[in-house]
Amino acid sequence: MYKQYKNAILSILAMIEMELRRLRHDPLEIIARAIQPILWITVFGVVMARVRVFLSIGDYITFITPGVILQSSTFIALAYGISLVFERDLGILKKLITSPIPRSSIVIGRILAGGIRASTQYIIVLISAIAVGAKIVSNPINLLLGYALLVYGCMGFTSLSMILAITMKTRERFMGIIGAITMPLFFASNALYPIDIMPGAIKYFAIVNPLTYIVDILRKLLIYNSCEVFNDIIVVTIFVACTTVVAIKILNKIVE
Amino acid sequence: MVLAIEVRGLVKIYPGGIKALNGVDLDVDEGIIYALLGPNGAGKTTLIRIITTQLRQTDGYVKVFGHDTSTQGSNVRSLIGYVPQEMSLWSDLTGYENMLIYSKIYGIPSNSRKKIIEELLEFMDLREASNRMVRIYSGGMIRRLEIAIALMHRPRLLVLDEPTIGLDPAARRLVWGKITEYCKEYNMTIFFATHYMDEADRYANYIALMNRGIIIARGKPEELKQNVEGDRITLKLSSIDDNISILNIFSEIEGITILKTDGDTIEFSTSNVSYTLPKILEKLFQNNLKIYEIKIHEATLDDVFIKLTGRRLSEEEYGRYREAITMRKMIRRGS
Known part of the structure; x- marks a missing residue:
């Protein structure tokens, strides 16, 4: 039993290593995907800060930094599911499911790998935000905890992406649906403005939007230097657990 | 003696009612090279996917070294090495990295990992290319690397699905040369599916001819040809x-x-x-x-196929031409 768990954990780590090696060989996607959030911070953030639209918010650039981190990371996580479709079309998935590791560890490994890939935006966005005057805490524990919880949250979006990739069947449909949900997820959350000022329906959507809670975690850790994130973590955990369980359940479907 | 593969009354009906296997019986003795020969669409890949625990059958059973694939999948998986028809490598990693990642997934102990990888790279003549990206590998190199990966955990049974599809004759010979050499050295059983009759004739000790979900003939290549x-x-x-x-x-x-x-x-x-x-x-x-x-x-397996079905193996293939071309593109993707 112990050996079985050990092998499952080693295989999950191997999949993370695989993702990191791929990133090292070809960092272009990460660099290309960093352009948009940098513009959100350095153009949108700077301009909106001057206009002073949201009077309740003191420093707007600082306020939107966690939101932009999430926007950028979520985009990458949500696009990650396509890799599973590619791997099914090739023989990689067939090969993986005939290896001695449990099928669930294939999914968990890939979800974690996707989360780590997505979280690379954390550093890029933080640096660009600090460069234009955002006030981010310097406490390394908060910074590391923020990173870990970002990976955790992105795991949920990676699972969601895998579920969509499996259900949509074709790449075109998948890309279409991803395009359709990423922006609403971003705008109907607390990433760019506080929930209090939203109109009714959007407010309710923002409350059930998992992105809101991950942004809240980062905002508390990185800006307010507060560690009162337990409630947010519970909500994110429910999101990650539900999507992961569904992704594991329907892995067989993608193979067959 | 326990059989390497024992298949009894195997039926597979896919959702939508397509009957891919219609009562297959098969015995594969340990230590031999066994070919499953038939045109595309005969049910070879479905049979292989059930043997390798990827799919569940509708009826019947499969045992690999006595372990039932439905109930003892994990035991079966630790005994087999498998190379799917399509490419099973990450093309944006090097050959060495692919082996390293798979060796970890297969639970090869860290102290012997490096040695096993290097020995197999050497054996497959891939040592020089091991630090190059897989996307610049030729079709033959990709296949040899995939076979090397399938051999890392020293399986007792190697299952190959169309191992040389899309390769030129020289690359096919090299791939088969390596497979047979390894098989002799370690007394490994090989079960492979192919639609190339010359390949089955030349390399297999025993052949099962498959068409439309059933085995229509089986025997040593010479025996089969004597039947015509x-x-x-x-x-x-x-x-x-x-x-x-x-x-x-x-x-x-x-x-x-x-x-x-x-x-x-x-x-x-x-x-x-x-x-x-x-x-x-x-x-x-x-x-x-x-x-x-x-x-x-000289009598060929094609003659056997004609005698049994009234059609040539190659005629059956013709209808699936586009499928084969797509497959070939997939295998060569990145080259």
Whole structure:
């Protein structure tokens, strides 16, 4: 039993290593995907800060930094599911499911790998935000905890992406649906403005939007230097657990 | 002795009602090279996917070294090495990295990992290319690397699905040379599916011919070919003034059947051309008959397939041409 768990954990780590090696060989996607959030911070953030639209918010650039981190990371996580479709079309998935590791560890490994890939935006966005005057805490524990919880949250979006990739069947449909949900997820959350000022329906959507809670975690850790994130973590955990369980359940479907 | 693979009454009906397997029985002894030969769409890949625990059958059972694939999947998976038809490598990693990641997934202990990888890279002639990206590998190199990966955990059974699809003849020979060499050294059982009859004929000890979800014939390649009329020989002789005496000459030789005579040409069949032909030639020389032309058509597995189904293996293939081309593109993706 112990050996079985050990092998499952080693295989999950191997999949993370695989993702990191791929990133090292070809960092272009990460660099290309960093352009948009940098513009959100350095153009949108700077301009909106001057206009002073949201009077309740003191420093707007600082306020939107966690939101932009999430926007950028979520985009990458949500696009990650396509890799599973590619791997099914090739023989990689067939090969993986005939290896001695449990099928669930294939999914968990890939979800974690996707989360780590997505979280690379954390550093890029933080640096660009600090460069234009955002006030981010310097406490390394908060910074590391923020990173870990970002990976955790992105795991949920990676699972969601895998579920969509499996259900949509074709790449075109998948890309279409991803395009359709990423922006609403971003705008109907607390990433760019506080929930209090939203109109009714959007407010309710923002409350059930998992992105809101991950942004809240980062905002508390990185800006307010507060560690009162337990409630947010519970909500994110429910999101990650539900999507992961569904992704594991329907892995067989993608193979067959 | 326990069988490497035991298949009984296997039926697979896909959702939508497509019957891919319609009652397959198969016994594969340990230590042999067993070919599953049939056209595309015969059900070979479905059978392989059930044997390798990827799919569940609708009815019947499969046992690998005595372990049921439905109930003891994890035991089966630790005993087999598998190379799917499509490419199973990450093309944006190097050959070495692919082996390293798979070795960790397969739970190869860290102290022997490096040694095993290097030995197999050396064995497959891939050592020099091991630090290059897989996307610049040729089709043959990709296959050799995939086979090396399948061998890392020293499986007792190696399952290959169309191992040389899309490869040129030289690459096919090299791939098979490596497989057979390894098989001999470690007494490993090989079960492979192919639609290349020459490949099954040349490398397999035993062949099962498959068509439309059932096994239509099985046996050693020679046995299968003997079931058809045998090898056909056509001789063009100097003069046939006295047909009866020529027929008499032929009738004295055992093991031949005259198929037709047409002027100075005689066509007959024999079960063993290399044994019969010298005898015929000797008789003809003794009777002062000159031979102008000899045509030998050795029986092929295609003849067996024609006899059993009324169609050529290649005809069945033709309808699936586009599928094969797509597959080839996938395998060569990145090259």
